[in-house]
Amino acid sequence: MSNLAAPPAECQRCTQRGREYFVYHLEGRYDFDVDRARVFTSDGREAVELEEESTRLSLEGCTMDEAHIDHVDPTIPGLIAHVFHTTPEGEELAGHVLIDGNHRAARCLRDGLPFRAYLLTEDESRAILLRAPRPRRRESVYSQAEGQDGKPGED
Ligand SMILES: [Zn+2]
Numbered sequence: 001m002s003n004l005a006a007p008p009a010e011c012q013r014c015t016q017r018g019r020e021y022f023v024y025h026l027e028g029r030y031d032f033d034v035d036r037a038r039v040f041t042s043d044g045r046e047a048v049e050l051e052e053e054s055t056r057l058s059l060e061g062c063t064m065d066e067a068h069i070d071h072v073d074p075t076i077p078g079l080i081a082h083v084f085h086t087t088p089e090g091e092e093l094a095g096h097v098l099i100d101g102n103h104r105a106a107r108c109l110r111d112g113l114p115f116r117a118y119l120l121t122e123d124e125s126r127a128i129l130l131r132a133p134r135p136r137r138r139e140s141v142y143s144q145a146e147g148q149d150g151k152p153g154e155d
Contacts, residue, residue: 013103020100021034028132030129030133031132032099033129034128037081040120041120048119049114050116068103072104076101077116078102080117082094083097101115101117105117
C-alpha cells in the first residue's frame with residue numbers, strides 16, 4: 001500500500017467541499033459558476049467525445065494534481081463553456097474552455113480512454129460567468145452600425 005498514490009480521503013481535491021468555481025484567463029480573468037453549469041447540462045443532453053488533440057489543448061496551462069488523477073472517474077463527462085473577448089481594436093475573440101473535468105481529461109489522455117464533455121450553449125456560458133474582463137470601448141467601430149446611442153449591441 002505504501003507506494004500507492006494517496007487515497008482519496010487524504011487528497012485535498014477529493015475532500016474539498018462547497019461551491020465550485022473555475023478561473024480562466026483570455027486577455028483577462030473569467031470566473032465560471034461550475035455548479036450552475038452542471039444544472040444546465042443535466043437536462044438530458046448528450047456529451048460529445050473530444051478529439052485527443054482537443055483534450056490535450058484544453059489542458060494547456062492547467063494546474064494538475066498528479067495524485068488526484070487516479071481518484072477521478074474518467075467516465076463522467078467534463079463541461080465546456082464558450083468565452084468571448086473583444087480587443088481594443090474591436091476584434092472578437094472566441095474560444096472554448098474546459099471548466100470542469102481537467103483531471104478526468106488528464107486521466108483519459110494518460111490511459112488512452114475517450115474523454116467526453118457536455119457543451120454549454122453561448123447563453124448558458126454567459127449565464128454562468130461570474131466575472132469577465134470589462135469590455136473596452138470600441139470608439140470607431142460601433143457608432144454607425146449599432147444605433148445612435150453609441151453603445152455596443154448585445155452581441
Ligand atoms: Zn483526489
